[in-house]
Amino acid sequence: MTPEILARITTARAARDLSDLARQALATTAQTTSPTERIQEARRLRQMANQIADLVALAEALGGASWEEITAALGRRDPGTVEREFADDVAEWRAMTEEQMAAAAEGFEDLDAWYDRHREDQDPELSSPVADLLNRH
Incomplete structure (x- = not known):
């Protein structure tokens, strides 16, 4: 595993969480709540x-994209300025050991199962979009 792949797995987790939160927000549309x-x-x-x-930008930096492009x-x-803003995170992710990355990625297979449960007809028909990351390098 590479730091870039771990950042992409972390991004996938964040995307799942955002999707879940957005679905919950939709479900409360008719509820009486305060402004x-x-x-x-x-805001959340x-x-x-x-x-x-930010996670996508970090993954791209870890993958070698230029700061100009990012x-x-x-x-x-x-x-x-952008490079300085990300410098600590890039250094921290690059300094991770293989064991630390494996521990941080643990359970990534659940993301593929989540995608399969929530995939709609217009979404890409993939069976393991996150697990496929491990086959890239």
Whole structure:
């Protein structure tokens, strides 16, 4: 396993969690709640989406993408600033041992089962989108 693959697995977990939270938000549409509660729920969704964007950027950095490309994709202007913002995370993920990465990835197969349960007709027809990551390297 590589740090890039672990970051992609972590991203998949975050995407699953965001999807679950969004589905829960939809389910409470008709419930009587305060404006504060509705806004806080929406803010939580936005925070999770931002975390996913950061995880994807981290995975791309770990995979060797240039900071110029990452910066442009994030809609930012200064690659040096973006690189400095991610520097500690990149170093931390690259310093992980194989054992640490394996422990952090444990249970990744559950993501494929989750995808299979929630996949709709317009979604890619894949049986193991997350497990297939391990066959990349």
